[in-house]
Amino acid sequence: MGEFRRRLVFFLPALVLLAVFVVYPVVNTVWLSFLNRDGGFAFLANYADVLSQPEMFDARGFTRGFPFGAIIHNFIWIAIQLPFTVMLGLVLAAILREVKGGAIIKSIIFLGMVTPMVVGGIILRFLFDGNVGIIPMLLSLFGIAPRTLTAYPDTALFSLIGGSLWLWTPFAMVLYSAGIETIPHYVYEAAVIDGASQLRAFFAITVPLLRPVTGVVITMTFLWVLKIFDIVFVATMGGPGGASNVLALQMYMYAFREFNPNAAAVVATCLMLLAMVVSIPTFRSARGDE
Amino acid sequence: MLRRVMLFVFIALAIFSLNGLAAEKRLTVISGWSGPEMDAFMPVLKAFELETGIKVDYQIYRAEDLAVLLPAQFAAKTAPGDVIMMWGWFINREAQAGHVLDVTGALNEADFVPGVLDAVKSGNKLWGGSYTGKVKPGFWYRKSFFQKNGLSVPKTWDEFQALCAKIQKIPGIKAPIASGNGVGWPLSDITEHFISTYAGPEVSLGLMSGKVAWTDPIVRGVFEQRLVPMLKAHYFSEPIEWTMAADLWWSGDYGLYFMGSWITGMVKDPTDLGVFSLPGSKGIVFAPDYAFVPAYSKSPVEAKRLLAFLCTKGQEIQVRQGGHIATYDKVALDAYPPVDRGVADLMKGRVALPDLDDTIGGEWQPAFWDQLKLLWVSPARVGEVLDTLQRKMPK
Numbered sequence: 043m044g045e046f047r048r049r050l051v052f053f054l055p056a057l058v059l060l061a062v063f064v065v066y067p068v069v070n071t072v073w074l075s076f077l078n079r080d081g082g083f084a085f086l087a088n089y090a091d092v093l094s095q096p097e098m099f100d101a102r103g104f105t106r107g108f109p110f111g112a113i114i115h116n117f118i119w120i121a122i123q124l125p126f127t128v129m130l131g132l133v134l135a136a137i138l139r140e141v142k143g144g145a146i147i148k149s150i151i152f153l154g155m156v157t158p159m160v161v162g163g164i165i166l167r168f169l170f171d172g173n174v175g176i177i178p179m180l181l182s183l184f185g186i187a188p189r190t191l192t193a194y195p196d197t198a199l200f201s202l203i204g205g206s207l208w209l210w211t212p213f214a215m216v217l218y219s220a221g222i223e224t225i226p227h228y229v230y231e232a233a234v235i236d237g238a239s240q241l242r243a244f245f246a247i248t249v250p251l252l253r254p255v256t257g258v259v260i261t262m263t264f265l266w267v268l269k270i271f272d273i274v275f276v277a278t279m280g281g282p283g284g285a286s287n288v289l290a291l292q293m294y295m296y297a298f299r300e301f302n303p304n305a306a307a308v309v310a311t312c313l314m315l316l317a318m319v320v321s322i323p324t325f326r327s328a329r330g331d332e
Numbered sequence: 333m334l335r336r337v338m339l340f341v342f343i344a345l346a347i348f349s350l351n352g353l354a355a356e357k358r359l360t361v362i363s364g365w366s367g368p369e370m371d372a373f374m375p376v377l378k379a380f381e382l383e384t385g386i387k388v389d390y391q392i393y394r395a396e397d398l399a400v401l402l403p404a405q406f407a408a409k410t411a412p413g414d415v416i417m418m419w420g421w422f423i424n425r426e427a428q429a430g431h432v433l434d435v436t437g438a439l440n441e442a443d444f445v446p447g448v449l450d451a452v453k454s455g456n457k458l459w460g461g462s463y464t465g466k467v468k469p470g471f472w473y474r475k476s477f478f479q480k481n482g483l484s485v486p487k488t489w490d491e492f493q494a495l496c497a498k499i500q501k502i503p504g505i506k507a508p509i510a511s512g513n514g515v516g517w518p519l520s521d522i523t524e525h526f527i528s529t530y531a532g533p534e535v536s537l538g539l540m541s542g543k544v545a546w547t548d549p550i551v552r553g554v555f556e557q558r559l560v561p562m563l564k565a566h567y568f569s570e571p572i573e574w575t576m577a578a579d580l581w582w583s584g585d586y587g588l589y590f591m592g593s594w595i596t597g598m599v600k601d602p603t604d605l606g607v608f609s610l611p612g613s614k615g616i617v618f619a620p621d622y623a624f625v626p627a628y629s630k631s632p633v634e635a636k637r638l639l640a641f642l643c644t645k646g647q648e649i650q651v652r653q654g655g656h657i658a659t660y661d662k663v664a665l666d667a668y669p670p671v672d673r674g675v676a677d678l679m680k681g682r683v684a685l686p687d688l689d690d691t692i693g694g695e696w697q698p699a700f701w702d703q704l705k706l707l708w709v710s711p712a713r714v715g716e717v718l719d720t721l722q723r724k725m726p727k
Contacts, residue, residue: 096720106716173572173580193513193570194709279698282571283706283717298400299695 068314075307084304092308097284097292108195108285112292113312115199119267119288122203123210127263128256130207131214135222136248138215148219155212163276166205167192170277177201192278195285202274202286209273210266214259221255222248261324268317289313357634358387361642363417363621364394368597372653376646383641386634395419396698402626406431411626414635415642417463420451420686421693423624427452427459433625433632435460438640445618448659451686452622460624461643464656468521468617468687469678470609471509471588472581472595478606483587485608489558492611496567499587508567510586511708512574517689519571519704522590523559524617524688525610530554533615533683540691546722555707555714563711571708592619593675597655602671609678616679619687620659692726699724 078084092098096111103110110118134151138144157165169175170191178188191201225248233243271290274280280287280295289309297306365373370392377388391413393401398418405411406426426432436458441449444462452460478484481502486492499508512518528536531550538544544551562568569577569586575598581589582599589595596602609616623642625635647660654669657676665673689697703717 106713167573171573171576172570173576173585190570190572193705195706279702281702281705282709283703283713283720285706295695295698298403299698301403 071307071310071314074304075311077304079302079304088304088308092296092305093312097287097295098289098309100284108199109283109287111284112280112287112289112309115287116268116270116289118199119203119206119270120264122200123206123267124260124263126207127211127214128259130211131218131259132249132252132256134211134215135218136244139219139222148215151215152212154209155216157209159209159272160276162205162209163273166202166273166277169205170201177204192286193282195282198278198282198286202277205273205277206267206270210263214263217255217259218252221252225251257324257327261321264320265317268313357631358389359415359631359634359638360389360391360413361415361417361638362391362393362398362413363623364392366392369594369655372597372655373650375653376642376649379649380638380641380646384634384637386638388638395422398422402426402431406626406628409628411628413626414629414631415623415625415638417621417623419690419693420460420620420622421691423452423460423622424454425693427454427457427624431627432459433627433629433636434458435625435636435639438636439643443644443661445659445661445684447684448618448620451620451691452624460622461639462620462659463623463642464647464650465618465620465659466592466594466655467657467675467679468525468590468592468619469607469675470525470613470616471590472605472607473588474582474604475606476604477584477587481587485606486611488611493562496562496565496588500567502587504584505587506580506585507569508586509569509588509590510577510581511568511571512577512589512591513571513705513708514574517701518574518577518591519708520689520700521592521617521687522568523704524685525590525613526559527551527554527688528615528617528683528685529610529613530558533685536615536685536688540686540688542725546718546725552714552718555718559707560711560714563708568708571705593657593672594655596669596671596675597653602654602669605671607675607678609682613682615683615685617687618657618679618684619690694726696721696724696726 075088076084076086078087093113096102096109099111099113100109103114109115134148138148141147154162170177172178172188172190172193175188175190178186178191182188191197229247229251230243233247238246269290270288271294274286274288274291275294278286280291289312293306293309293313296302296309361377363373370390374390377390380386381388393412395418398416399422401412402416402418402422403426406429423432434457436456439449439458439461441458445465448462448465449458452458452462473483481499483495483498486495496508499505511522524536527539531554535544535548535550539546539551572580574591577586578589578591578595578598580586596605599605623639625632625639629635644660644662647656647658648663648667650656651658651663651667651672652669654672657672658667665676668676689700692700700721703720707714707717
């Protein structure tokens with residue numbers, strides 16, 4: 043009992059802070075999502091109302107093109123960013139380990155990560171600008187007429203995803219670099235003696251031994267995409283015509299443009315549930331590995 | 333004894349200096365003007381400081397940012413400034429919630445352009461004042477560019493189309509008309525000008541009040557028969573960040589640029605500027621900059637005094653800088669630079685209209701900007717755009 047009390051005293055400040063700044067806001071947000079504007083209990087009416095809005099899900103997009111609604115845009119974002127972040131991060135980390143001056147190159151790549159996201163959003167706006175942007179300029183070398191890629195519904199979301207990859211992949215690269223450093227060299231040397239090629243060693247040794255790191259990268263990337271807001275807000279404001287709208291931006295719009303906290307709470311609760319769907323199994327699996 | 337005297341003197345000096353500090357009032361003015369626009373505003377604040385001895389700090393916040401910041405601050409019964417420039421609809425809404433100081437009596441309404449204070453009034457109460465206004469008269473061009481290329485100001489719709497076609501063929505031109513963008517408002521200014529010209533000022537006012545629907549055949553006609561064909565013909569550029577668009581237009585990448593009267597303060601040589609409205613235009617948007625004193629100002633008396641100064645004497649100082657049109661009737665015409673007098677001349681015989689999206693406001697405003705960005709690059713989706721605008725209108 044004495045031991046328990048000592049532990050409690052040690053943890054109490056953290057628990058209080060957690061309760062005040064995490065648990066209470068979460069519970070209050072969920073509760074808010076079930077209330078109507080007058081404070082009465084609305085049960086699932088807010089959910090039905092918000093999720094049926096074209097801003098959240100627009101089925102017409104499947105025949106007409108963008109926008110599809112914030113939910114679909116977030117899923118498209120995840121579907122593209124997740125595999126690319128994992129692959130690019132892993133490949134860059136593996137290659138740069140073997141390259142002379144790899145640490146310097148890694149530092150340069152990591153600069154994307156240290157850029158504040160609001161600044162990143164502004165940079166993206168100009169990177170994709172048809173008049174001054176380097177991306178349209180590069181594309182014009184392949185015969186593609188330069189145009190502002192963030193201004194068109196069919197390219198706005200993909201431009202932002204590309205920018206997000208640039209800003210986020212260094213994080214994966216650094217994690218994988220740290221993970222690779224923990225793999226002993228003699229494992230590779232043994233593989234080489236057994237006649238394995240570098241590629242074979244990569245898939246048979248590096249990839250499996252980095253599984254826990256991959257779990258973290260997947261979870262963190264998923265959460266990054268779910269909460270993506272700043273670069274969208276600054277670069278396109280979710281436009282044109284909502285073609286690059288995402289859940290976090292829609293939550294902001296409900297909260298601070300419509301002054302509708304209940305609708306914003308619905309989106310926040312959905313975001314939280316989606317985050318839990320991915321993070322809980324990943325962390326459980328990581329615990330199992332331990 | 334000497335120590336006691338020194339202590340007494342020290343305490344007396346401390347009290348005196350604290351009193352002095354307390355007596356020095358400092359006010360904070362907030363508006364969205366930065367760069368050259370801010371430079372043109374600073375002499376007004378300086379004049380107030382000289383006249384009253386009250387120091388004024390200036391802070392830059394865009395109206396879009398204030399729309400997020402102020403409700404939260406007001407809920408906490410505080411305010412970031414003493415005089416804040418903001419949309420009329422916002423001031424009126426916050427006044428109903430008790431967050432705005434009543435300034436009735438601080439201004440003589442008869443001294444202002446008729447109707448200009450309506451946006452910040454409810455009943456007999458005045459919740460703010462109108463500073464200078466910005467006119468959005470039409471398409472700006474460089475006289476030297478027109479002379480060099482043998483172009484002339486159009487008198488009819490067909491002449492306007494022919495002018496655009498002619499500019500499009502000039503080597504080096506990317507598009508006849510530069511489309512300013514940013515958060516989206518420059519496109520809304522162009523659209524409002526098309527609506528007031530080809531549907532009439534009364535339809536513009538009907539849209540603002542909600543009496544006319546965005547899906548109304550008259551409105552749809554303006555979009556489908558005037559705006560969309562021009563977009564399809566690539567007479568408008570794709571949306572470009574508006575200050576960049578101004579530079580590109582000035583350097584000759586584009587022939588025309590639809591912008592408000594503040595453009596005169598942004599270009600290197602205002603004497604080279606010319607402007608024309610859409611042929612047949614009967615109404616011109618005249619958008620005043622509204623200012624108010626939050627109920628949580630720590631110096632309400634001085635803040636009211638500053639508001640009154642800005643809305644009266646301050647306007648004359650501001651219009652001398654160029655780019656602004658006074659809403660205060662007592663500003664003499666000779667206070668204006670010549671190019672602004674030309675703008676004022678365009679207003680003759682035309683209805684002065686309030687800014688449409690500033691009047692409707694709320695969540696509709698960013699939706700309007702965003703839908704127009706979609707229309708600009710996908711004109712075939714005009715039906716969808718109008719449906720969305722109608723769906724988003726305040727109930």
